[in-house]
Amino acid sequence: MISPSVYTRLEAYARQAAPQEACALLIKKNNRWQLEKLANLAANPETSFAVDSAEIERLQDGREAMFFHSHPFGPGYPSLADMHGFMAGNMDWLIADISVQPAQFFTLGHHRNTDLHRRPFRHGVTDCYSLIRDYYHQVFKLDLPEYARGWQWWSEGQNLYRDQFQSAGFFQLGEGDPLQKGDIALMRLRAHCVNHAAIWCGEGLLFHHLASGHGYDPHRQPQYDPAERFAPFIEGWLRHHTLLS
């Protein structure tokens, strides 16, 4: 747990560094998070950041640590580069969107979010795929891979659901095959490729996390919907190969 005073200090630091992105390392010392500021070495510090990895290693000194950086002009969700950077290391990432008052903090963490029903839509952190991943972890004890993704990847040339389902251990069901709990409905919502997926709960019900027009929307919570309502958008069904019945 990070104490409120640490958040206050991080926000003050990030606002002082604005319009540049602020970077820091949080190191756990005697069960308390200690703040170590890092210089942003990027050529364009207002839109990106770069830090000295040797410096991080020296400061961390084998202790538990979190990496912090700020988004001076938003957005309130990780960028594609953020997700790549987070996945390359083993530290949790703390990001602050200081374009809003008060600053919005969110974590790109290696732990699993266990609350499946109350979570804001935050692309890359708690989005439709995160829900499926956390659901599979909780219900089937299956670890699905994480994918670095940027908001609106479906219109930026990526086709993640179509390209990755096989490597994640899923196979496509034939038309008319009976469904079982945990099957995944692939949907295309206002896009040129499959950009949304939902979990089949049986009895005609889907469980999913819809996005709105924004990568961060606290009002969009995971929801149950009769599958009939989404039938026109469903392009196919997937099943995990270990869930063959």
Add this chain to the structure above:
Amino acid sequence: MARSDRLGYDRSYRASQEALIELYILSLGDGQVFRMVSDTDFTGIVSFAGKAFAASQIVASGFRWQMPGAAVRPSLDIQRPAKPLLAAAHNGQLEGAVMQRIATFASELDAPHGTGGQSCFMPEDWPVNRYTRLQDSRLQIELGSIAGFEGKFLPGRVMFSDFCQHRYRQYDVRTKGFDYHNATCPYTDSRYFTAEGVQTKNPAEDSCSLRLESGCKKRFSAALPFLGFPGVRR
């Protein structure tokens, strides 16, 4: 980026619209399907939503929506029709056939003509009325509108002011759970109401009155998905 024309005006604000493409699908009663697109736009084969449309010499005319007056009779003039189509016309197989007209933007076509968006405007169905010309080199078909046929009434669907036309979930006594197959009402919550709108703890009594006050407003707070028309008079 602002671009100025030779008079110095910035024209970057201009709304640019892509070419609107019309696709024609002629479906015969025996299952034969002919897909065509006018060759003024394309040559060879055009693919849309995975289906191939042959560029043909087609002149389509008379498509419009009108309320008063005589029924609309658009026509499709096909020069040098494909042999199977001509044979079908000679055998009277176009009787009862339906011509579907799909309008879409060029970018929605599959590659190489577009990016494969597969979106289109509402497809229109036009049943074949009669041939106005049947030659080896030319086939002219007169189409009619579905509403123009005998025995058709308008409106096609009844508007109820008091009743919602959603299908509500069903309680399954065997599984002790709700069955959402074919349900269209988005209600999935675990607060139950009887058909009279009285809250109950027994899910087996959960039933919607399909009324605005005793059904919809009890279940939903903000946006009501009521599928009736409270504004109509009866």
